Amino acid sequence: ELKVEQNPLFLSMQEGKNYTIYCNYSTTSDRLYWYRQDPGKSLESLFVLLSNGAVKQEGRLMASLDTKARLSTLHITAAVHDLSATYFCAVDIRPYFGNEKLTFGTGTRLTIIP
Amino acid sequence: EAGVAQSPRYKIIEKRQSVAFWCNPISGHATLYWYQQILGQGPKLLIQFQNNGVVDDSQLPKDRFSAERLKGVDSTLKIQPAKLEDSAVYLCASSSTPLLAGGKETQYFGPGTRLLVL
Numbered sequence: 001e002l003k004v005e006q007n008p009l010f011l012s013m014q015e016g017k018n019y020t021i022y023c024n025y026s027t028t029s030d031r032l033y034w035y036r037q038d039p040g041k042s043l044e045s046l047f048v049l050l051s052n053g054a055v056k057q058e059g060r061l062m063a064s065l066d067t068k069a070r071l072s073t074l075h076i077t078a079a080v081h082d083l084s085a086t087y088f089c090a091v092d093i094r095p096y097f098g099n100e101k102l103t104f105g106t107g108t109r110l111t112i113i114p
Numbered sequence: 115e116a117g118v119a120q121s122p123r124y125k126i127i128e129k130r131q132s133v134a135f136w137c138n139p140i141s142g143h144a145t146l147y148w149y150q151q152i153l154g155q156g157p158k159l160l161i162q163f164q165n166n167g168v169v170d171d172s173q174l175p176k177d178r179f180s181a182e183r184l185k186g187v188d189s190t191l192k193i194q195p196a197k198l199e200d201s202a203v204y205l206c207a208s209s210s211t212p213l214l215a216g217g218k219e220t221q222y223f224g225p226g227t228r229l230l231v232l
Binding site: 004033041042043044045048088090100101102103104105106107 | 221
């Protein structure tokens with residue numbers, strides 16, 4: 001059974017600081033997704049990583065994927081309050097060509113303190 | 115472009131009652147997903163439709179949960195009878211062309227239905 005673990009589960013950081021959220025998974029996959037969820041809201045897609053070594057950046061967020069280590073990271077640079085949310089990684093292990101089947105991590109609740 | 119629509123947004127029922135949720139995906143999206151998100155956890159896939167056919171329902175508790183997607187557009191998810199542990203947010207998502215087929219989108223999620231079973 002695929003396990004997807006994130007750490008930390010809770011993260012409180014000051015504005016302007018840098019930090020990294022880690023996503024480990026237990027089964028071989030080269031497709032990983034990052035989502036953001038605000039309190040009481042639905043999930044918003046942030047990044048889609050489709051190969052080993054993939055790196056994508058959007059504003060203060062940068063995501064990377066190391067399929068050999070079964071590890072993805074979400075790096076936050078110079079955090080601002082607007083980034084406060086819960087971040088989920090999700091791994092796709094669909095063994096055949098077709099639509100993705102996502103297994104989500106436990107989530108990291110990020111709070112940015114002014 | 116309109117997003118994924120879900121209704122109702124909130125529902126409170128007593129255990130052993132029945133409840134149904136409705137989802138209207140983004141226009142033209144062939145694939146529709148229902149997820150269950152328990153408080154403090156990530157979403158868990160319950161069922162996936164491709165047009166009006168079921169692709170994956172391996173994690174759907176079929177003794178009490180059922181879902182259908184008539185005509186390959188709207189979908190309903192039903193729970194009968196509900197248990198206390200069914201209290202969760204039920205998320206509907208849709209996607210278009212599979213990523214490996216050259217599609218660019220990932221799954222788009224609706225606002226969810228918050229269910230409380232008392």
